[in-house]
């Protein structure tokens with residue numbers, strides 16, 4: 001587990017709570033979109049992108065990537081940290 | 086949104102923007118503004134101990150995306166979140182379209198429309214992360230009724246009203262309201278392009294019998310951004326002394 005994992009899981013969980021989906025458990029492998037996954041719509045995705053940028057200064061969506069899972073988001077930050085280390 | 090709120094007013098160095106900045110400072114809010122050049126009004130705010138820590142000015146050409154982004158980042162570095170955005174900076178170029186230069190079209194569209202959209206996008210993202218906010222776009226009655234010589238300017242203001250409506254729908258569920266104020270003719274430098282004959286004709290046709298003052302618009306801005314007014318969104322409020330009634 002890296003330092004980003006719990007932070008990002010918390011951010012996604014809080015985002016879902018605000019949309020009255022507090023009963024959804026956020027796991028690393030969960031896909032962000034679609035009925036099989038967390039089911040984020042386009043506005044929630046934009047919100048997630050904005051919250052991530054606010055927290056970390058950059059975000060994978062703004063960088064032009066299309067993360068599909070929670071793990072993809074974690075990897076984006078872990079890779080960035082590794083690259084700058 | 087508890088006081089003091091953080092307010093961005095673009096183009097607040099003179100004219101209408103200056104009046105809006107003063108209104109928010111008087112209300113106790115923190116105000117950030119930008120313009121391409123500093124004015125006596127800006128220097129006076131910077132020097133006034135009553136506004137210490139509550140006023141931020143940056144020289145920035147909003148039509149330049151990098152400068153616009155740098156201004157926004159400075160505001161966030163200082164005050165973290167933005168509660169209110171007033172898109173006021175605008176430019177009018179008067180001229181018959183058939184003789185209008187492409188350069189003038191670009192200047193008007195780049196500032197009134199593209200720069201406004203660019204800054205609003207960044208502010209909306211900040212509002213998403215901080216629980217909502219209020220956005221007011223300063224539009225013009227020339228976007229609602231046509232005025233000869235102002236077709237390009239009027240087009241940008243009509244577009245801004247469309248932006249207001251679309252964005253209001255998009256972000257309404259996130260506690261953000263977006264409204265336009267379609268202002269009539271004000272006694273600011275922008276109306277200096279009109280000669281006395283034109284101004285007198287406007288006054289004669291205005292039920293209220295005078296041109297507008299920045300305060301007339303600033304009071305309406307303050308009403309639209311009131312935290313209690315969360316049920317007014319996507320609207321164009323005309324404030325013109327009744328000229329277009």
Ligand SMILES: NC(=O)c1ccc[n+]([C@@H]2O[C@H](COP(=O)([O-])OP(=O)(O)OC[C@H]3O[C@@H](n4cnc5c(N)ncnc54)[C@H](OP(=O)(O)O)[C@@H]3O)[C@@H](O)[C@H]2O)c1
Nearest residue numbers: 096098099100101120121122146147175225270271273275
């Ligand atoms: N005056 C009217 O009768 C009237 C009527 C309807 C609507 N409006 C609208 O009201 C708004 C304000 O107009 P106003 O009459 O107050 O105009 P103004 O007296 O010309 O002031 C415009 C303000 O915007 C700033 N500005 C201009 N270009 C800029 C740029 N590229 N980047 C950053 N700041 C810039 C100016 O400072 P710098 O020049 O130093 O950059 C100034 O602070 C505009 O959106 C206008 O369309 C005005």
